[in-house]
Each structure stands twice: as structure tokens, then as C-alpha cells.
Amino acid sequence: MYWTKTLIPTLREPPAEAEILSHKLLLRAGLIRKVAGGVYTFLPLGLRALHKVEQIIREEMDRAGAIEVLMPAIQPPEIWQQSGRYETARDVLFKVKDSGNREWVLSPTAEEVITGTAAAEINSYRQLPKNFYQISVKFRDEIRPRFGLMRAREFIMKDAYSFDVSDEAATASYQKMYDAYARIFERCGLKAFPVEADTGVIGGKFSHEFMVPAETGENEVVFCEGCSYAANIEKATSGIPKTATREVGAAIEKFATPGVVTIEALNKEPYKVPANRQIKTLIYIADSKPVMVLVRGDDQLNETKFMAKTGAVAARPATVEEIVPLLGAHPGSLGAVAATLKSQDISVFADERLRGANDMTTGANEDGFHFRNVSMERDIKVTQWLDLRTVTAGEPCAKCGKPLKIRRAIEVGHVFKLGTKYSEKFNAEYLDESGARKLSVMGCYGIGVTRTLQAVIEQGNDKDGIIWPLSVAPxxxxxxxxxxxxxxxxxxxxxxxxxxxxxxxxxxxxxxxxxxxxxxxxxxxxxxxxxxxxxxxxxxxxxxxxxxxxxxxxxxxxxxxxxxxxxxxxxxx
RNA sequence: CGGAGCGUAGCUCAGCUUGGUAGAGCACCAGCUUUGGGAGCUGGCUGUCGCAGGUUCAAAUCCUGUCGCUCCGACCA
Known part of the structure; x- marks a missing residue:
């Protein structure tokens, strides 16, 4: 190609719309142009680089035995209702209406379509395993698109869906994709590493995300340098010890704490209650029902863990207006001591770290008063003990005891073992050797292709511009x-x-x-x-x-x- | 959706406080000179000052509304 025959509109100055380096470089090097927030045109050079990434993905998907298909971007809402995601994914679903006022969903992923296809076309164990993939435009009604291609409303994604005869076979398919992903990112010149991840709204049994370390990443990853442990902070656990048990103290005792509404204030004179002897009481509205969530005073609730472990689809902190009628006190004076609860119906989820703790202090559900000598076992009716806290840097690794570290990263790929969640919804069944009907066991696998391209730039640059790896260079x-x-x-x-x-x-x-x-x-x-x-x-x-x-x-x-x-x-x- | 900031030439921005003829640099066009790391000179083109309404003799400037963009937070398959 001759430079004057193509279009490479480089910019001397970074456009004001870009904040992070890779976004500025995408614009300055003339790779993309913004059409609207989170919506971009790929100019000739950007498209060439994008095609290179796509080609690497195709080669590795094919090598792993996956087969390429292409599914529609506009999909009937009925199948989304059938899977239940019309509701659970409502906030990110783009919907359009045709001239006959019929509604369509713009596809953010394609579990519904592919599982319907598998249900119709796969009838025998002889046809399995199968792994279908596509590289196509996806739509997501992001609340806040940002950083150029990093989080866009319309983007290119590679999605793949595996169908197997059994859980073991599905695990093998999962492993194949996991290995293929590692090769793909390596070939793109990216230092990507897998971490354990939450499964989110998509559901399923377990999953890994492929992360590219970057200060501008939107994810936090907990990892251990002593062993191989690495997990998204939304999922991470540590070997931090439970709260020290003390002698079972005197009976619960109420004391006046006028104006004290924070952990910190209770830590100070004249009360001097250390944060690790306090119980933090949070009220959440989970799937429209109020629940109490207890973590230690020096811990932070991990909302993703909370939702994953309680099975809640939607959860948010309760407002003051909701809390006061419920408990009779304002935030800062709340507690779960059973005797003070107006209703015993409310579920109480407590973090494992509090299990067995006594000599604790918590709110008395009366403004200006707290309880001391609280015993978790004796005084609080815990509905369920769960791991709910957020890991912090320096805590010992649960596997090897070395201090954990935390760094930011960009999620470029995600592999899920789905199980039969979608097979059940769409009757994706096959006949086994004995003629019995069985559900296919599924997995699904995504790569943000356009995001991967930007991650390559985020990782490869200097003061003069982009430094492409040979494999992706336009x-x-x-x-x-x-x-x-x-x-x-x-x-x-x-x-x-x-x-x-x-x-x-x-x-x-x-x-x-x-x-x-x-x-x-x-x-x-x-x-x-x-x-x-x-x-x-x-x-x-x-x-x-x-x-x-x-x-x-x-x-x-x-x-x-x-x-x-x-x-x-x-x-x- | 909450908080903050910004919308003026293709790009980066000044002008707004204190209302009075629309500005600079870069880019682009023409000419001359120049030619190994974003050249110089001369001349030229480029604008519904985001949009709508209001106040005023007069609005880029003040007021109200609205749309868009960016950041922080919430959210995130």
C-alpha cells in the first residue's frame, strides 16, 4: 500500500476526548474515529490491526476444534424471555422496534440462539462434542462507555459455545479453550494471565478471566507470588484468620454512644473499641427484600460475593427511608442482636470471619446506643455464614501463606463452564448410547476483540507512539x-x-x-x-x-x- | 442514576469575570525558499460560538431549559 492511497489521519495533539494513553494513541495514529459515545469507526489502519487479531483467534479456535458460525445481531425477544435474561440482563440489553412495532434485541452474546440451534440440530451423542464460535458485532447498553474501545456500546467479540455429553467432557472442552486463549493472547504479544472469576449474570459453575496487567484496567486482581493463586477481587479469598475468640464475657450490655455513627468514631476516646471488635451491620435490598449483612468492622463487604453466594439477582444498599421503619434506628446505630429486631423474618448473612466471635460491639437499633459483650453465637440469629469480605493486599494466601498482592488489569477474555443452565431452558437434549434423553453440558467463552486490540496498545508504547508486535501490526x-x-x-x-x-x-x-x-x-x-x-x-x-x-x-x-x-x-x- | 467539569474553525485552545465588528497556533489551499526527526516567509480558505428560549438597543459572554462529551462513583455477561 502507498501511504497517499489510503487514509491515515495522524494527529499531532491528543484529542480532548481521550483520557488514557491507548485511547489517545488509537486516535492520534489514525486507527479509529468516534462517531458517538462508545461508538467508533475503524479507519483502514485500525481495521487491518483488528483483522490480524481476528485471524489469530480464528486459527487458534480452529486448531482447538471449534467451528465458525455467524449468528444474527438482531434477535427475537422471545428467546431472551425463555432464558430469563430478558429480565436479568435488562439493563444492558439494547432493544429496537421495527416498522411494525415489533421489538428486537440487539445481541450482547448468543447463548440463546446457539442453544436453540443445538437443540434443533444435535440429536445424538455421536454428534458431540461440538464447539461453535463466531466473531461479530455485539451490543451492550453500557451505563457509562469509556476509554475508547475498552468499554464500548458496540464492539467486536469472539464468542464460543461448547456442547458435551457429560460434565467431564465439558471440563475437557473448557480446558481446550483455556489453553487456546493462552496461546491467542501470547501470539498477540500480550502478557495475559488467567484468574479465577465470578460467573455473574451469565451463570454457570466456574470461570476464569484472562487479564492484562495495566494501571488503567477496570478490574482488580489478587495474586500470590509464592504459588499460582490469582483471582478477581470479586472472587478472591485469603487465609486471614478468624476473629480471636475471647472468654465468654458477661451478658450483653447496652451503653450510650451519643453522636457515634461510624466505626472510626467508636474506635476513639472514650469508647476505644478497635474496629476488629466491632460488627458492621449493612442493610441491603436483595431482589426486593431487605436483608442484614454482617462483616467485621475493619472489613469491606464484597457485593459480588454477596450476590453470588445468596443467589440474589439484584441487590443494592437500602436507603435511610427504608432502614428507619425496619429497624427503628438510623445507619450507624444498627445491629443484628436478635432481641432488638422488630421482625425475626429478616435474613441475616454473616461473614465467616465473625464465626465464633464474642466480646464484640454493635449497634443497638436505637440511635445513640451500642451493645458490648455481644456473642455472635449467643446473641445473633445468623441465617447463613458466608465468605463476604473483600480481600486486601498483604493478607496471607490461602494456599501457601505468602502475602497476597493486588494489581489492576484489563479483562480481555472470559471462559465459563456453564453446566446445563441453558440446555434446560431450550431443551438441548441428545440421545445417549442406551437411547436415553440427556441434556448437553455447555461451556461459553468470550474474547473482547476490540478491547484486546486496545490492550496491545496499552501495553506496547513509548513517548513516540505505538510499538506493535509483528503479529498485530497493521x-x-x-x-x-x-x-x-x-x-x-x-x-x-x-x-x-x-x-x-x-x-x-x-x-x-x-x-x-x-x-x-x-x-x-x-x-x-x-x-x-x-x-x-x-x-x-x-x-x-x-x-x-x-x-x-x-x-x-x-x-x-x-x-x-x-x-x-x-x-x-x-x-x- | 448521583457528583464534577467541558461544548467557540478539521485538531488543540484563548475570548466569557466586567455584554459592543469571531480570535491564535496547528492542519488545509497557492507561491517562493527549504529538505535525515513534526521548516520559514507571503497570501488565502475555514465558524448556525452544541441546541432552544429568555433578558437587553445589543448575547460566544448574563439567565432558564435541553442535548452531547469527559472524568469520579454506582453498574459491568
């Missing part, structure tokens, strides 16, 4: 003649090298713009081509061409060996 080689007059030696040589490299199947772009060298060099660095060839009078006089790897050292080679040298450099991966 062009692997940029030829920069410093004189573009068709009759000049530089341009003639440039065209010859261009033709020879192209004939060898190397992606190459020739910067034929009549610009000053500085402009061309700056743009080549900004866009980040892995190899740049400079052809100017200086080196021509010596019969040489300069080879400059992006971010590497410049070397001069004889003009007649340059094609060979470059071919060698770019075929490394």
Missing part, C-alpha cells in the same frame, strides 16, 4: 524514501524493495508523501510499524539502506541485501 514494514520524485534514486529503490517484499508476502507500506523527513519519521513512530526502512541520499551514496526496528537500534545494510534482511526480521513471529 503493516510490518514502512518504507520511507526521503525523496519521492518518481525519477529519484531513492524513490526508484523504494519501489523496487516494495515490490520485492510484497511479492514475498510481507505487509508493507510505502510512505510516498512529499513531506519533510521529520514528519515522515514522526508518523512512522506514532503509528508504530515494527520495521522502518529509510532511503535517503546519505545512505544511498554508500549503496546502503537503513533498517530501523521500532524501539530498536538502527543498522545499515547494502541495498541488494535489504529484502533478505527484512524478510528475516519480520518472519520471526
Amino acid at each position: 503493516y510490518r514494514v514502512c518504507i520511507t524514501p526521503l525523496n519521492v520524485d518518481p525519477n529519484s534514486e531513492a524513490m526508484k529503490l523504494a519501489e523496487k524493495i516494495y515490490a520485492e517484499l510484497t511479492a514475498r508476502g510481507v505487509d508493507v507500506i510505502l510512505d510516498d508523501r512529499d513531506e519533510r523527513p521529520g514528519v515522515k519519521f514522526k508518523d512512522a513512530d506514532l503509528v508504530g510499524f515494527p520495521i522502518r526502512l529509510a532511503i535517503g541520499e546519505k545512505s544511498l551514496a554508500k549503496g546502503e539502506v537503513e533498517i530501523k526496528p521500532r524501539g530498536g537500534a538502527l543498522q545499515s545494510v547494502k541495498a541488494d541485501t535489504v529484502v533478505e534482511a527484512v524478510t528475516k526480521l519480520v518472519s520471526k513471529s
